[in-house]
Amino acid sequence: MSSHRAPSNIHIGLLGSSPIGPLWVAVSAIGLKAVDWNQPQQDFTRLVQGRSNSNVIYDESRTSEPLRQISEYLMGERRDFDLPLDLNRMTAFQQQVLQLTSIIPYGQTSTYQAIAIxxxxxxxxxxxGRVEATNPIPLVIPCHRVLGSDGGLHGYGGPGGIKQKAWLLSLEGGQE
Known part of the structure; x- marks a missing residue:
C-alpha cells in the first residue's frame, strides 16, 4: 500500500471589481488559504499550487463567502472576518505570528517588536517582519496593521507595497 496521498482540491474565486483591483481567494476544505489581488488567474493559480500541491478549481460557490466578506471590508462595511483559515504547511512560529496579527483590532496597529515580545x-x-511579508491571507490576517517600532510603514508584502498599506490603514481610520 502506498502512503502517497492524492492532491486535494483548492477552490479559487474572483472579486472582479474592488477598490484595490481584481481580488482572488483560494479556499481549501479547511478554510481560506490565500488572498491576492491585481494579478492574472494563471499567476494566482501557480501561486496556490506552489503552496499546496493541490488541484486548483475555479468555483464561485465555494468562494462566495470570503469574497463577500472581503468586499464588505473594502467598502468600509465590515470590521471583522468570520472565516475559517487554513494555515497548514506553515511552521509553528509562522502560525503564532499570524494568529497574533489576526487579533489586532480594526483601526489599531501593533509593531513587529511588540509581536515578538x-x-x-x-x-x-x-x-x-518576514512572516508578515509572506502572509498568504492579507486583509483577513491584517498584516497592514503591523508597523516598525518607530511607527513607520516599513514595507508591505501585498500588491501595491507601502502605498497600499497606507490606504488600508486610512480605510480603517488609522494613520496614513
Whole structure:
C-alpha cells in the first residue's frame, strides 16, 4: 500500500471589481488559504499550487463567502472576518505570528517588536517582519496593521507595497 496521498482540491474565486483591483481567494476544505489581488488567474493559480500541491478549481460557490466578506471590508462595511483559515504547511512560529496579527483590532496597529515580545522572543522582530511579508491571507490576517517600532510603514508584502498599506490603514481610520 502506498502512503502517497492524492492532491486535494483548492477552490479559487474572483472579486472582479474592488477598490484595490481584481481580488482572488483560494479556499481549501479547511478554510481560506490565500488572498491576492491585481494579478492574472494563471499567476494566482501557480501561486496556490506552489503552496499546496493541490488541484486548483475555479468555483464561485465555494468562494462566495470570503469574497463577500472581503468586499464588505473594502467598502468600509465590515470590521471583522468570520472565516475559517487554513494555515497548514506553515511552521509553528509562522502560525503564532499570524494568529497574533489576526487579533489586532480594526483601526489599531501593533509593531513587529511588540509581536515578538508577545511570543516571548524579543529578538525576533525581523523574523516577525518576514512572516508578515509572506502572509498568504492579507486583509483577513491584517498584516497592514503591523508597523516598525518607530511607527513607520516599513514595507508591505501585498500588491501595491507601502502605498497600499497606507490606504488600508486610512480605510480603517488609522494613520496614513
Amino acid at each position: 508577545q511570543l516571548g522572543k524579543p529578538g525576533a522582530a525581523r523574523a516577525v
